Amino acid sequence: MFEKRFYVEGLAHASYLIGDSGQAAVIDPKRDVDDYLEAAERERLKIVAIFETHPHADFVSGHVELAARTGAPIYISHRAPATYKRSPMRDGDVVRVGSLEVRCLETPGHSPDSMSFVVCEGGAPVSVFTGDTLFVGDVGRPDLRDAEEKPTQLAQALYDSLFGKLLALPGETKVFPAHGSGSLCGRKISSAPFTTIGRERLYNWALQLKDRAEFVCAMVGNLPDRPAYFSNSVRINLAGAPALGSLPELRPLTEEELKTASAHGAVVIDTRSAPFFGAGHFPGSLSVGLGSNLFSTWAGFFVVSGKPIALVVGSPDAAQRARIELARIGYDDVIGYIEADSLTQTRQLSQLGVDELHFALKRGEAPRLLDVRTSGEYEAQHIEGSIHIPLPSVPRRLGELPKDRPLAVICGSGYRSSIAASLLRIAGFSRIQNVMGGMGAYLETQPPEWEPSDLVFIGENI
Known part of the structure; x- marks a missing residue:
């Protein structure tokens, strides 16, 4: 056989x-x-x-x-x-x-x-x-x-x-x-x-x-x-999905077309990695990096079925891959894509390094921490005083988070926290940071005994 x-x-x-x-x-x-x-x-x-x-x-x-x-x-x-x-x-x-x-x-x-x-x-x-x-x-x-x-x-x-x-x-x-x-x-x-x-x-x-x-x-x-x-997906499978080849060809969008689509309710998904998203992204876009095998699952958590989707990508090849991944969960209405380098009006999302986080915690000056990992991950090890809300629950628990003070989001690697940070930005939180490398990097990095001010050399001490 x-x-x-x-x-x-x-x-x-x-x-x-x-x-x-x-x-x-x-x-x-x-x-x-x-x-x-x-x-x-x-x-x-x-x-x-x-x-x-x-x-x-x-x-x-x-x-x-x-x-x-x-x-x-x-x-x-x-x-x-x-x-x-x-x-x-x-x-x-x-x-x-x-x-x-x-x-x-x-x-x-x-x-x-x-x-x-x-x-x-x-x-x-x-x-x-x-x-x-x-x-x-x-x-x-x-x-x-x-x-x-x-x-x-x-x-x-x-x-x-x-x-x-x-x-x-x-x-x-x-x-x-x-x-x-x-x-x-x-x-x-x-x-x-x-x-x-x-x-x-x-x-x-x-x-x-x-x-x-x-x-x-x-x-x-x-x-x-x-x-x-x-x-x-159950509904689609009971009716039978249209042939993949029958979907409209994915086309490049101008920045003006992207703005218009967004204004009319399209969801903009930025498929690049968290550092690139942080460096500059289309305002109101959702960060879901295509580099993770869970791209389609996380998109399916936060994008309402049936809504048109526009993609921000690093290359046209990434757009085609995202199209297939989204089609596999029944998200067929992808109206087009724009390469990130073409964007002229972007917003930044501050990226907080784990060394900086260690120092801020040591001095008692750290922002409030939101940990979006699973309950099992959080129970195994977490930073004392952090708020724990698993990523899928973030949209329905926004009321538990302070809007009037800085908030840093952490996960295991920086991937899920970037998703959460973008969700918070969309919800109107303005003082948001994403912890680069997540708990993995935080636990591997021990805070040195010296202070950042020790690196400022003066006169003959150089």
Whole structure:
């Protein structure tokens, strides 16, 4: 059996091409589908099936485009309220792909319409594609479709799907999930690309919770923040996203066009790194650096779905990359880009060095500190007296922050703090600084015993 994994960093999304005897299937395709077509052509395989484990919340699928380009049917749970042409599947249904037999298992829990697909060779299960139901070292969260079904009810369904169906498979069955480490669809997902049913029985933390009530309680507690775009992605996936090639060509903007777009409600995202943003940026722009794999996730936290987006970039290549990353979460309305060097009217965001911060703290003259790291990071180590507000919570907790005194924002590296600082600027905070290098640099730098005034040499002391 041919088997290839495709992985999108940042979204931590895994999709798969499997095949045998000249035929192939794609499981949970990403938005940009050319990779599957090219791989299938190289392997002399014809894509005859597209399997969707559920309508995804964290990324927009390319299933409808792939179906249009290959003629392959889309297989998804009969419970999914999809409006595109598809083949609704039920428990026990079988699809043949070459000599492979793909058996459908209804495994609700992460969503009401989750399915797993068991691949059999010679009648015996060899692998199972579990979507967001079972991960390596973790299980799916049950709250992302809470508008349709209560998380407690989905957690109960998840328990039944895991203990009653997936764990009933042979221990040697390989498990291929839709996400890896860093995905917001779980809590403690491993970075390992696959696992086995037997290994998960022994080591998966959630599968040690064999008492149903204890399991449900654990599933609905301590859930990570979810970006606002998640609900919009589900809606797009149920209808089917337009083909990526059908989107308007990304065009360069003049500064006047950018000003006009901003005045009419477009969100301006500056994709450069924090130091470049600090040195000079378009007034009112949001700093989300493209250098991080989490670019699209952070954009999805703070940009309202459906709003037009204009990009400030370091180069046209960066604009094209940002366009793809945004399209993967359903943000298609990117009206254009401007190269930062073309801007003539900019604002600066002061960058505070960690040496300066050490000295200011030593003298009792430091600005108020806002730490935007996660609760776990903050609890492990933080600067005494700092305010802690995790980055996703900043927009709704602005009232807790002082507008009448200087405020320095810190994170782990300076990336998230730049996002937060730009959000505060947009909200009207004027005395904002970004701590360069974040806590990582701060902890590595020990304050020297000398004072800055010691560096001023006079006369014969030079």
